[in-house]
Amino acid sequence: MIYINRENPVKITENSSLSDRIRGSRRTFQCTEEMVKRTQDIFEKSGCEKVTYPQYTKFAVIDTPAASMKEEMREVMTGFYNGEISKEEIKDFFMEYCSSLYARDENTILNVYESFLDENCWAAIDTCLQEGKDIAEREGKAGQNCVYYNADYYYKSEEIHELLKEAAKEYGEKYGAEVDASKRDENFQQDYLTGTPNFNDKWNWMAVHMPKVGRLMDISSVPPEGFSFFYAEGEHMGTEGSLLIISGNDWTEKVDVPFEIPMAGKERKDYFYLSDLYRVNDKQGNSKWCNSFLDKLVINRIAPGVVIKRR
Numbered sequence: 272m273i274y275i276n277r278e279n280p281v282k283i284t285e286n287s288s289l290s291d292r293i294r295g296s297r298r299t300f301q302c303t304e305e306m307v308k309r310t311q312d313i314f315e316k317s318g319c320e321k322v323t324y325p326q327y328t329k330f331a332v333i334d335t336p337a338a339s340m341k342e343e344m345r346e347v348m349t350g351f352y353n354g355e356i357s358k359e360e361i362k363d364f365f366m367e368y369c370s371s372l373y374a375r376d377e378n379t380i381l382n383v384y385e386s387f388l389d390e391n392c393w394a395a396i397d398t399c400l401q402e403g404k405d406i407a408e409r410e411g412k413a414g415q416n417c418v419y420y421n422a423d424y425y426y427k428s429e430e431i432h433e434l435l436k437e438a439a440k441e442y443g444e445k446y447g448a449e450v451d452a453s454k455r456d457e458n459f460q461q462d463y464l465t466g467t468p469n470f471n472d473k474w475n476w477m478a479v480h481m482p483k484v485g486r487l488m489d490i491s492s493v494p495p496e497g498f499s500f501f502y503a504e505g506e507h508m509g510t511e512g513s514l515l516i517i518s519g520n521d522w523t524e525k526v527d528v529p530f531e532i533p534m535a536g537k538e539r540k541d542y543f544y545l546s547d548l549y550r551v552n553d554k555q556g557n558s559k560w561c562n563s564f565l566d567k568l569v570i571n572r573i574a575p576g577v578v579i580k581r582r
Contacts, residue, residue, distance in 0.1 A: 289355040304410035348394035418485035422494035
């Protein structure tokens, strides 16, 4: 990666913020804009295609964040979800990443945007999963047989998504580049079902492929603000000791899951919509919104379970 400073100017002390600690760990070397321009001219005249390996920085034009930069992005975003880094600092980091790649065109700026957006979503998921593990430990449940969803991380990740769009546009304006991040969002459709990497998409992938005890049937659904749910699979094929915790703004309910709910024409049901097990009442607030979201969440009595989508 290219950073403009010959020596790292950030001096780390015991009281240094996480942002300073991240910057202080960078390995930097001097590379003026004149040097970068001369390297670009030589490279473009060679007729070769661009490469993205950081060890070739002196010989090629790097327009995509390197692995070390993405690791730093994840650290920045994890710091945000842990409350150690502010949104304003995220924007500053974004500008620094663009500058380190000598970004002057829309494509390079959007490459930084794409990488940061992906790391933003994964950091939100990692923080959410850790919170679920903490709840499992507190409730005396096995963490591998639990699933946890917290809408706060959905809204925070969407907030950062909008911030990154604005930052990409603002950085481009400094160099006369018109940057529209929504174009890159549309290209995500090849890899992400919802069109862009978002919290629901990644959460659902983790829930389906790892715990295998729950899933979200409609990943485009917007959760109620303040909503969360935790489900722990019980013993004896889920028939004993299964626990469901549902929370909203200023209320929390613990439910022993009633898996004895009769099913027409079936002796046993291996999956349940949360709305079959719990309904939010009007006194709790946002009852219509909450119950609608519960209609889209599924838990399995025994993993992996087979889910038949409702008509």
